[in-house]
Amino acid sequence: MTEASAAAPTIVPVKLGDRSYDIVIGSGLIERAGREIADRTDAMRVAIVSDETVAGLHLERLTHSLNAAGVHVTPIIVAPGEKSKGFATLETVTNAILSARLERGDIVIAFGGGVIGDLAGFAAGIARRGMGFIQMPTSLLAQVDSSVGGKTGINTIHGKNLVGLFYQPQLVLADTDVLDTLSxxxxxxxxxxxxxxxxxxxxxxxxxxxxxxxxxxxxxxxxxxxxxxxxxxxxxxxxxxxxxxxxxxxxxxxxxxxxxxxxxxxxxxxxxxxxxxxxxxxxxxxxxxxxxxxxxxxxxxxxxxxxxxxxxxxxxxxxxxxxxxxxxxxxxxxxxxxxxxxxxxxxxxxxxxxxxxxxxxxxxxxxxxxxxxxxx
Amino acid sequence: MTEASAAAPTIVPVKLGDRSYDIVIGSGLIERAGREIADRTDAMRVAIVSDETVAGLHLERLTHSLNAAGVHVTPIIVAPGEKSKGFATLETVTNAILSARLERGDIVIAFGGGVIGDLAGFAAGIARRGMGFIQMPTSLLAQVDSSVGGKTGINTIHGKNLVGLFYQPQLVLADTDVLDTLSxxxxxxxxxxxxxxxxxxxxxxxxxxxxxxxxxxxxxxxxxxxxxxxxxxxxxxxxxxxxxxxxxxxxxxxxxxxxxxxxxxxxxxxxxxxxxxxxxxxxxxxxxxxxxxxxxxxxxxxxxxxxxxxxxxxxxxxxxxxxxxxxxxxxxxxxxxxxxxxxxxxxxxxxxxxxxxxxxxxxxxxxxxxxxxxxx
Missing domain, CATH: 1.20.1090.10 (Dehydroquinate synthase-like - alpha domain)
Structure with missing residues (x-):
């Protein structure tokens, strides 16, 4: 679908005082992500946290859109699945964000399903004591549930999601086209x-x-x-x-x-x-x-x-x-x-x-x- | 110094809206900690994060004071020094807090200098997405600086304190007697x-x-x-x-x-x-x-x-x-x-x-x- 033919997206505001943000839902949002992010933030650099599956399908288009808007992109790709939601991968992702020399006003994008949102949001919340953070959920579950509301976290031997943060994104971009690639x-x-x-x-x-x-x-x-x-x-x-x-x-x-x-x-x-x-x-x-x-x-x-x-x-x-x-x-x-x-x-x-x-x-x-x- | 002869402590309020708290400064506060904490919170269990040096000098008195107030204590002791301020020790301390079966309303006490305050505060901020947290600084530097204001964090290969949280304690107890044990x-x-x-x-x-x-x-x-x-x-x-x-x-x-x-x-x-x-x-x-x-x-x-x-x-x-x-x-x-x-x-x-x-x-x-x- 080309940009011109895309229907206007639906916007759902999340009202949390000075941590309020919009959820933007619609078709073609990966292609428009660069412009949406450039319009709404001052970020010059973003780190895109994704897994191998989602990155293989959609990363190139997202990177292209961000670059076209003048935003520098560092991809941080982890293995798909729940096993990436642990301390080891959290440390890897956090260090990769710091390696990319992102400053506090720059942005970590969670580009994937619930695991990626939880992991990337946690890393964004602790790198430099809190970076900019945007959710781009690619599963239906993440679009309707885990990307909204600010819960982030990892699993430990004691149970799921027992370690993490309440860390709100500053924007959620839910591209409904990607749902066609789900099983x-x-x-x-x-x-x-x-x-x-x-x-x-x-x-x-x-x-x-x-x-x-x-x-x-x-x-x-x-x-x-x-x-x-x-x-x-x-x-x-x-x-x-x-x-x-x-x-x-x-x-x-x-x-x-x-x-x-x-x-x-x-x-x-x-x-x-x-x-x-x-x-x-x-x-x-x-x-x-x-x-x-x-x-x-x-x-x-x-x-x-x-x-x-x-x-x-x-x-x-x-x-x-x-x-x-x-x-x-x-x-x-x-x-x-x-x-x-x-x-x-x-x-x-x-x-x-x-x-x-x-x-x-x-x-x-x-x-x-x-x-x-x-x-x- | 016995309790009866202790001068009334000095109280400095930190005004941060619904995250406001008191800094209590004075003599004999380790001995009075159990009562202060029981009076000010509903916590039934605390984890005391400390290092071997401070624990060797003061842990027994603090544990006794808390137990006397009916509060269950789990000590979590790490090696002294800056090398404990990393991902590995953060994971160990966080898991120890979860092992101790502390609930959200229970409390992590940072009992030590700046390293312990930064490490324990970070662990308290992420365990169960945020536990109760009290600072009991034992160095002059921690009493006048690092225990106040909510900065927590660890070091990475990229630099000091580049990973962490703003996480305010709900109380700071600064016992001035312990300063006599500093070099x-x-x-x-x-x-x-x-x-x-x-x-x-x-x-x-x-x-x-x-x-x-x-x-x-x-x-x-x-x-x-x-x-x-x-x-x-x-x-x-x-x-x-x-x-x-x-x-x-x-x-x-x-x-x-x-x-x-x-x-x-x-x-x-x-x-x-x-x-x-x-x-x-x-x-x-x-x-x-x-x-x-x-x-x-x-x-x-x-x-x-x-x-x-x-x-x-x-x-x-x-x-x-x-x-x-x-x-x-x-x-x-x-x-x-x-x-x-x-x-x-x-x-x-x-x-x-x-x-x-x-x-x-x-x-x-x-x-x-x-x-x-x-x-x-």
Missing amino acids: PREFRAGYAEVAKYGLIDRPDFFAWLEKNWRGIFEGGPERTEAIAVSCRSKADVVARDERETGDRALLNLGHTFGHALETATHYDSSRLVHGEAVAIGMVLAHQFSAKMNLASPDDAARVETHLRMVGLPTSIHEIPGDLPPAGRLMEYIAQDKKVARGALTFILTRGIGQSFIAKDVPASAVLSFLQEKQQR | PREFRAGYAEVAKYGLIDRPDFFAWLEKNWRGIFEGGPERTEAIAVSCRSKADVVARDERETGDRALLNLGHTFGHALETATHYDSSRLVHGEAVAIGMVLAHQFSAKMNLASPDDAARVETHLRMVGLPTSIHEIPGDLPPAGRLMEYIAQDKKVARGALTFILTRGIGQSFIAKDVPASAVLSFLQEKQQR
């Missing part, structure tokens, strides 16, 4: 987080997704619309509670069960990827809410039906290979970092789009629910 | 930073130091007074400009020349420690200002006389061993991270207590000044 499985996984925003507090959006999901998968105008609504939803929550001391925890709908399943499958992406874990986790959260007489079983069935329709797994029995017993899953849940002072906090729901933060959920009820689910 | 050389090095506050913008304080420095070195009431004025000076600057986009650069008086000398001596503390480099650097800054006809040579002489009186070095010729030629020192100065867009920014002065940020200082003038100094 169907990767696209679906990102869709789980799109559906999540409907389930948290936008029942109309969930109903719209039930009708329009095919357009989203096929790349119609519904796709940009769904990404924009998702970003707006997340931006609203983040603006209310940047550092997750309250409402932001709603974004963890489906994630407590989901993280336990990811731990149980040793983060083996051939068995389960994050979005799939969240899909199963959201169905479980609705079923558990129904079991606790908080929500109607019909709502749980409606969630399950929609996610199954788009091709996502909705039951733990769809995960290939053996799972540990329910008791072990409970241990993983208890180790989750969202546990405050030992009390079990869960995101539960009163129905579609009526999620809430439930504190002091009895562990025994969760355990017996998981035992039931495993037997079926 | 005279270490105490003098810290004194250079005390004198710096007078030279920046408090001419009356500098005059007071000229009269009262013996009481400070001997541990009289002048010591607490000097520490309090220093902290107040730094707190004022930091409150005006937390992230060093303007006035905070004044705190670098003497540091541009000083850092170049530290680099030239390979940070070999047997030749030069930071405070000594700052002392020489402040004299050079005053002499260079006089040479540029900004200040009177008498003021430069007055600074030199006072620093020499307390036993600090005031000339590059006092540094043992060979120094590189002036041209190489200029390169170190140009590499300093305070260079913005290639222009040479220096803290110069119009006289005692009249420092200012000079931009676009001609490198040629600095070079010929350094050449003169080396010939003498």
